[in-house]
Amino acid sequence: MSFDLILFGGTGDLAWRKIMPALFQAFRHGSLPSDGRIVGVARDDLSDDQYRSLIKSRFDQVELDKRPSEEEFSRFSALLGFLRMDLSNPADYARLAAKLQQRRADVVVMYVATAPSLFTVVCEQIGASGLNGPQTRVVLEKPLGHDLASNRAINETVRSVLTEKQIFRIDHYLGKPAVQNLFALRFGNSLFEPLWRREHIANIQITIAEELGVEKRGAFYDSTGALRDMVQNHALQLLCAMGMEPPINSHADAIRDEKLKVLRSLKPWTPETLSQHVIRGQYGGGSINGEALPAYRDEKGVNPESTTETFVALRTEISNWRWAGVPFYIRTGKRLANRDAYIEVNFRPTPHAIFKLPLTNCNVANRLVINLQPKDGLELHLLAQNANQRHGRGTPTLAPVQLDLDFDKRFGAERVGAYERLLLDVIDGRLNLFVRSDEQEEAWRWVEPILDAWSNDATGPRPYASGTWGPSASSAMIARDNYCWSEEG
Numbered sequence: 398m399s400f401d402l403i404l405f406g407g408t409g410d411l412a413w414r415k416i417m418p419a420l421f422q423a424f425r426h427g428s429l430p431s432d433g434r435i436v437g438v439a440r441d442d443l444s445d446d447q448y449r450s451l452i453k454s455r456f457d458q459v460e461l462d463k464r465p466s467e468e469e470f471s472r473f474s475a476l477l478g479f480l481r482m483d484l485s486n487p488a489d490y491a492r493l494a495a496k497l498q499q500r501r502a503d504v505v506v507m508y509v510a511t512a513p514s515l516f517t518v519v520c521e522q523i524g525a526s527g528l529n530g531p532q533t534r535v536v537l538e539k540p541l542g543h544d545l546a547s548n549r550a551i552n553e554t555v556r557s558v559l560t561e562k563q564i565f566r567i568d569h570y571l572g573k574p575a576v577q578n579l580f581a582l583r584f585g586n587s588l589f590e591p592l593w594r595r596e597h598i599a600n601i602q603i604t605i606a607e608e609l610g611v612e613k614r615g616a617f618y619d620s621t622g623a624l625r626d627m628v629q630n631h632a633l634q635l636l637c638a639m640g641m642e643p644p645i646n647s648h649a650d651a652i653r654d655e656k657l658k659v660l661r662s663l664k665p666w667t668p669e670t671l672s673q674h675v676i677r678g679q680y681g682g683g684s685i686n687g688e689a690l691p692a693y694r695d696e697k698g699v700n701p702e703s704t705t706e707t708f709v710a711l712r713t714e715i716s717n718w719r720w721a722g723v724p725f726y727i728r729t730g731k732r733l734a735n736r737d738a739y740i741e742v743n744f745r746p747t748p749h750a751i752f753k754l755p756l757t758n759c760n761v762a763n764r765l766v767i768n769l770q771p772k773d774g775l776e777l778h779l780l781a782q783n784a785n786q787r788h789g790r791g792t793p794t795l796a797p798v799q800l801d802l803d804f805d806k807r808f809g810a811e812r813v814g815a816y817e818r819l820l821l822d823v824i825d826g827r828l829n830l831f832v833r834s835d836e837q838e839e840a841w842r843w844v845e846p847i848l849d850a851w852s853n854d855a856t857g858p859r860p861y862a863s864g865t866w867g868p869s870a871s872s873a874m875i876a877r878d879n880y881c882w883s884e885e886g
């Protein structure tokens with residue numbers, strides 16, 4: 398199979414940080430179809446060779462084990478080319494069309510890794526210049542809009558020139574091996590399914606904690622915030638994967654139909670739940686691993702009086718028969734104590750106790766922890782009798798033990814990273830791990846009341862020190878249900 402991958406934003410951050418390294422890994426693993434061309438597109442005036450040198454120099458900044466050797470790069474770079482384009486100029490699309498005509502590849506991938514403001518322009522031009530034939534697939538990066546109306550406007554334009562099957566909306570969390578394992582755990586095994594419901598599960602907690610601050614994206618982040626950047630997409634996709642019904646088959650629409658139902662079943666917000674169940678925070682100065690760090694408001698590109706949130710914790714419920722009354726908690730933020738992403742399923746206690754249990758509300762007997770990163774695996778926490786202990790006369794006390802599955806160890810050598818997986822899926826035309834427009838719109842519909850409530854609330858986000866787990870109000874929120882956030886750190 399032959400493919401042409403046209404990378405709009407070919408000299409941008411995303412191109413060299415994520416997309417090129419992922420394409421190179423696919424090339425190194427032998428999974429990238431060999432008859433391929435990768436054409437970087439930008440306004441810069443570069444020859445093919447200059448573009449190759451630029452990409453080569455950028456590879457010096459990626460992780461060591463993902464960098465190509467000289468010999469590998471010279472083979473990989475044979476695929477690379479460059480096309481100078483002004484993305485609003487129709488004549489430039491005619492030049493692109495001529496380039497594509499040279500060989501009429503089986504698949505043409507248009508990867509739009511530009512500023513979001515250009516998405517609609519690029520898609521309109523793709524349509525106007527007749528580049529939207531059935532062999533074309535368009536990849537759109539988040540953020541797709543900043544609220545429901547702008548998201549709809551983008552989706553409408555894109556759908557006016559392409560069919561839904563040609564549109565690949567990336568949520569890179571879905572490409573993470575750990576998230577695919579979550580689908581495998583739920584729908585490839587029968588063990589947990591009978592327990593996966595309100596009768597057995599007390600609560601579910603989704604944590605995506607980052608140590609990093611806003612890095613070089615201060616200006617972008619300041620107009621975005623954690624709710625739009627992480628909750629509307631990544632966290633809600635994880636919640637869907639946890640809460641959805643088993644799909645009827647593994648086809649993209651079967652999976653996406655079930656995720657959509659979860660989003661539609663999320664409990665609507667009321668003024669009361671908005672004020673009690675949603676906490677926003679903003680990092681102040683502090684230190685992580687001994688390094689002194691600036692406050693968010695002192696970051697480059699950030700308004701010194703910014704009220705943008707860098708932390709969100711919230712509680713919601715899925716209103717259906719399986720989940721009614723079970724709290725789902727989400728917490729995500731920048732400059733937290735650790736880089737750690739995991740989902741914790743807390744099971745209900747035994748109905749009657751014959752043992753002494755070393756338990757509190759914060760330390761339940763049975764927990765399933767799905768580690769997403771940096772660890773990738775599963776921990777099943779149980780209680781056991783330590784036979785070495787003398788029992789004495791009283792009621793025996795049980796000790797916590799855990800089963801620990803490390804997927805990095807088990808599958809290490811063959812692991813395929815998120816962007817690599819997603820790029821290969823685009824080339825193969827597999828939509829399973831991409832987001833459909835109705836899912837995206839439903840997620841925006843659900844977060845919008847939070848955005849509205851915040852814009853009418855002058856108190857702003859609560860401060861927290863860098864290197865902590867966010868504002869204390871986040872722990873207070875969950876404590877009102879008599880639960881605690883899973884172990885911190």
Ligand code: BG6
Pocket residue numbers: 607626
């Ligand atoms: C991106 C956000 O979608 O995800 C970033 O825009 C965030 O702000 C990143 O840092 C986190 O991704 P990962 O894969 O490092 O957890």
